[in-house]
Amino acid sequence: xxxxxxxxxxxxxxxxxxxxxxxxALVAILLLxxxxxxxxxxxxxxxxxxxxxxxxxxxxxxxPKRDLWWFSVAAGLVVMGANFxxxxxxxxxxxxxxxxxxxxWVGVQVLRWRSDGTPTLGTRADLGxxxxxxxLAATAFDLILTVAALAxxxxxxxxxxxxxxxxxxxxxxxxxTPLFLxxxxxxxxxxxxxxxxxxxxxxxxxxxxxLTPQNLPLSFLPLVPPIAGALVxxxxxxxxxxxxxxxxxxxxxxxxxxxxxxxxVGSDGGAALLQVFELAxxxxxLLLALTADAERDVARRLSASExxxxxxxxxxxxxxxxxxRSTDQWTVQTANPAATQLxxxxxxxxxxxxxxxxxxxxxxxxxxxxxxxxxxxxxELADGRHLTASITPLSDxxxxxxAAIQLIDITDSxxxxxxxxxxxxxxxxxxxxxxxxxxxxxxxxxxxxxxITAREVGGDFYDLRIRGTAAAVTLGDVMGKGMGAGILAAxxxxxxxxxEVPAHPAEALADSARIIEEDLxxxxxxxxxxxxxxxxxxxxxxxxxAGHGLSFALRADGDVERLATxxxxxxxxxxxxxxxxxxxxGEGLLMVSDGVLxxxxxxxxxxxxxxxxxxxxxxxxxxxxxxxxxxAGPDTTGERTDDATAVLLRREGKA
Numbered sequence: 001x002x003x004x005x006x007x008x009x010x011x012x013x014x015x016x017x018x019x020x021x022x023x024x025a026l027v028a029i030l031l032l033x034x035x036x037x038x039x040x041x042x043x044x045x046x047x048x049x050x051x052x053x054x055x056x057x058x059x060x061x062x063x064p065k066r067d068l069w070w071f072s073v074a075a076g077l078v079v080m081g082a083n084f085x086x087x088x089x090x091x092x093x094x095x096x097x098x099x100x101x102x103x104x105w106v107g108v109q110v111l112r113w114r115s116d117g118t119p120t121l122g123t124r125a126d127l128g129x130x131x132x133x134x135x136l137a138a139t140a141f142d143l144i145l146t147v148a149a150l151a152x153x154x155x156x157x158x159x160x161x162x163x164x165x166x167x168x169x170x171x172x173x174x175x176x177t178p179l180f181l182x183x184x185x186x187x188x189x190x191x192x193x194x195x196x197x198x199x200x201x202x203x204x205x206x207x208x209x210x211l212t213p214q215n216l217p218l219s220f221l222p223l224v225p226p227i228a229g230a231l232v233x234x235x236x237x238x239x240x241x242x243x244x245x246x247x248x249x250x251x252x253x254x255x256x257x258x259x260x261x262x263x264x265v266g267s268d269g270g271a272a273l274l275q276v277f278e279l280a281x282x283x284x285x286l287l288l289a290l291t292a293d294a295e296r297d298v299a300r301r302l303s304a305s306e307x308x309x310x311x312x313x314x315x316x317x318x319x320x321x322x323x324x325r326s327t328d329q330w331t332v333q334t335a336n337p338a339a340t341q342l343x344x345x346x347x348x349x350x351x352x353x354x355x356x357x358x359x360x361x362x363x364x365x366x367x368x369x370x371x372x373x374x375x376x377x378x379x380e381l382a383d384g385r386h387l388t389a390s391i392t393p394l395s396d397x398x399x400x401x402x403a404a405i406q407l408i409d410i411t412d413s414x415x416x417x418x419x420x421x422x423x424x425x426x427x428x429x430x431x432x433x434x435x436x437x438x439x440x441x442x443x444x445x446x447x448x449x450x451x452i453t454a455r456e457v458g459g460d461f462y463d464l465r466i467r468g469t470a471a472a473v474t475l476g477d478v479m480g481k482g483m484g485a486g487i488l489a490a491x492x493x494x495x496x497x498x499x500e501v502p503a504h505p506a507e508a509l510a511d512s513a514r515i516i517e518e519d520l521x522x523x524x525x526x527x528x529x530x531x532x533x534x535x536x537x538x539x540x541x542x543x544x545x546a547g548h549g550l551s552f553a554l555r556a557d558g559d560v561e562r563l564a565t566x567x568x569x570x571x572x573x574x575x576x577x578x579x580x581x582x583x584x585x586g587e588g589l590l591m592v593s594d595g596v597l598x599x600x601x602x603x604x605x606x607x608x609x610x611x612x613x614x615x616x617x618x619x620x621x622x623x624x625x626x627x628x629x630x631x632a633g634p635d636t637t638g639e640r641t642d643d644a645t646a647v648l649l650r651r652e653g654k655a
Contacts, residue, residue: 022071025059026078028052033082051243052079053169054176056100057107057137061180065116068108076101095148099141107137107173111181121235122184123294127286130178138170167275174282175243183235184293198229199241206245209259210252222249223281230289238289246278319343319387319407322394323353323365330365332356333402342387342407353405357381357389364391365403378410385411440466442536448623449647452595452631452640459485460593460645461493467501469536475591475647476529476570477548484523491516492527492570505533505544506576513570526571530591539583539651544576549604550597552611556586556654560611562604563589585653588623592630595642599633610634623648 032052056075060068076097083093110133111119120126202225209222226242233241252258253274313320319339323330330353335346343356354362357379364377379387390406439447449462459478465471474496478485495512502508509531520526529546543551547569553561567576583589590611600610611630618625627646 021062022059022067022074025055025071026074028055028059029075030078030082033079034085037082037085050169051172051176053100053103053137053141053172054174054179056104057111057133057173058177058180060104060108061111061118061177065108065112068105072101072104075104089152091152092145092148095144096141099144102144103137103141103169106140107133107177110136111177118180118182120183121178121181121286122290124287124290126181127283127290130174130181130286131283134170134173134177137173138167141169167272167279171246171275171278171282174279175239175246178239178282178286179236179243184290184297195233195237198225198233199237199244201225202229202241203244203248206248210249211257223277223284226281226285227288230285231292235286235289235293238285242278242281242285245281249274249277316406319409321346321353321405321407322402323405324402325365329354330362330403339407342409357387357407361389361405364389365405385409386414387411436463439464440471442466442471444652445471445536445649446623446652447647447649448625448627449645450624450627450631451643451645453643454595454640459489460595460643461489462591462645462647463493463496464647464649465497465501466536470501470503471534471536471649472501472505473532473534473589473591473647473649474529475548475551475593475645476527477593477595477643477645478527479525485525488516488519488523488525488527491519492529496531502533503542504578505531505542506578509544509546509570509576510574513574516570520571526569528569528594532589532591534583534589534649539585539587541581541583541589543579543581543589545579546570546573546576548591550592550594550607552590552592552608553581553583554588554590554611554615554648554650556584558612558616560608560615562608583651585651588648588650590626590646590648593643593645595640595644596630596633596646598642599631599635599644623650 029052032055033050036050036052060071060075063071079100080093080097083096084090087093087096111129113129119129121130202222205225206222222245226238226245229238229241249258259273313334314336316336317338319342320336321332321339322334324333332346332348332351332353335343335348340346345351346356353365358381360377360379377389377391379389381387386409388408388410390408392404392406394402394404436449439449447464449464451460451462453460461474461476461478463472463474474493476489476492478488478492492512495515496508498515499508499511509529516527527546528548530543530548530551531546532541532543532551534541541553541563543563544567545551545563545565546567549562549564551563553563555561563579563581565577565579567573581589592607597604597607600607614626614629618629627648630646631644633644
């Protein structure tokens with residue numbers, strides 16, 4: 001849970017102990033600016049370097065962006081005294097302080113481009129941004145100081161400041177600011193003996209070159225230790241080493257020692273050479289360090305990936321083989337324990353894939369090697385077992401010389417699938433045996449029925465019985481699909497057939513419901529049902545709608561009327577009401593399952609519109625044509641999700 005700031009703290013600003021960081025930074029800027037003034041050679045007009053710039057920009061990067069303005073102003077005011085000691089002019093001192101504030105602002109804006117966090121120094125792009133920030137920030141200071149010099153002194157002095165101020169401040173930024181950036185995580189530990197040895201070697205070499213009076217021509221020898229160290233020591237300690245080398249080089253040059261001694265090349269020339277040396281050292285060493293770190297990171301990722309692959313390969317519950325291609329065969333080179341258990345005869349380095357897995361495996365390997373394709377292949381071994389082989393080429397371009405083969409034994413699942421298919425087929429045969437094969441014929445009446453199941457065994461059922469001058473039409477739908485629904489459908493149909501064609505279907509349905517009530521309760525199922533008795537002489541229909549709602553009267557004028565009540569399905573209700581309707585010549589009673597409704601839309605209105613349209617189109621055709629068209633649906637190619645059943649009893653003649 002996040003804690004609210006204390007009332008005394010102003011949101012968005014530093015408060016309490018957080019002020020310690022900028023205060024310490026301002027103290028460091030003050031001390032380093034006076035240190036640069038104090039160590040300036042007497043014969044030199046300007047300081048050899050200005051590390052305070054690096055401290056100022058680095059500290060500003062650690063502050064929220066909204067606090068940048070006051071810190072920049074404070075840093076400019078802090079160096080006011082050192083500026084006056086350097087220029088001996090109030091105007092130039094003020095200009096230098098303003099330039100320092102602008103320098104901080106420019107450097108931070110470049111390094112924090114579109115971000116308010118601490119910048120990173122982990123890629124070559126980050127190094128490029130650091131170089132640009134150093135150049136632009138130092139140039140901003142340079143231009144302000146040059147304008148002030150033009151306004152208060154001669155153009156020659158302005159040109160001198162333009163040429164000298166920027167490089168020394170850029171060198172300070174490049175040397176110090178990286179210490180404040182987020183450097184890449186280093187997995188080689190902190191200050192180890194190897195790191196300490198490299199830093200010590202670099203400082204010793206710098207001391208020998210810049211602090212001994214021999215003045216040997218070894219100007220760039222101190223570059224060797226940091227460049228070598230860039231490959232083996234963490235970047236932050238590399239920066240510490242380079243700051244130490246730069247400090248030694250500046251001090252040695254100022255006292256007349258080393259290759260950049262002011263006595264030999266002049267104060268201006270020595271300062272310029274020293275700044276070039278520092279800039280080159282930082283740029284080269286950081287570039288090499290970041291490149292090496294990126295390569296180490298890639299190597300670590302590859303090593304971790306390889307280790308993960310090896311562990312996955314060895315511990316996989318699937319059989320895994322690595323096969324290499326020779327002139328005429330594929331040879332197994334590596335096999336994991338699961339593959340050895342699956343194929344006890346496998347011998348890495350010796351076994352031929354064709355002998356182990358058969359010619360189909362070799363053909364699949366050859367195909368994968370030419371097309372760089374990945375896909376499962378079903379294999380049948382000589383002992384009758386069935387495997388699936390997934391082949392992964394171990395190269396991106398054909399022809400592939402090696403491939404990984406994943407083997408899964410599917411023998412048991414195939415046997416189980418075949419047994420299930422046999423059971424479903426037997427259940428379907430039972431259901432079909434219980435369904436009416438031929439519907440009875442009665443003069444003056446015609447009928448049609450069809451049922452299309454979504455699976456081998458469906459939950460829909462229908463029946464049409466004629467006894468004397470009475471007929472019974474039934475269409476039901478058991479909740480669910482599959483063998484269980486089919487068995488319940490057959491049981492319900494059998495229970496309804498236990499009685500003669502009823503004059504009152506509500507009473508017959510109640511008797512049948514008591515017979516199958518226990519089966520429905522045990523299965524947790526229910527049955528929706530349309531059950532009608534028809535007087536074949538008068539055309540009177542008595543209909544029971546047990547939660548089905550999909551019975552329709554097809555009128556002679558082409559209209560379709562829905563016949564439905566609000567009674568409950570079997571399994572929930574025990575009493576049902578009867579709905580009466582008279583079929584005139586040319587009219588019919590149609591019952592459909594909800595699978596037909598799904599084929600033609602989502603509402604009853606959609607289904608009625610489809611029935612009306614098809615009935616008009618199929619005028620003069622037999623009832624079979626209408627029920628078959630309804631069960632086929634508008635899209636005969638789509639996959640069915642539910643059974644579709646329809647039965648139609650129609651009175652011949654015209655109204």
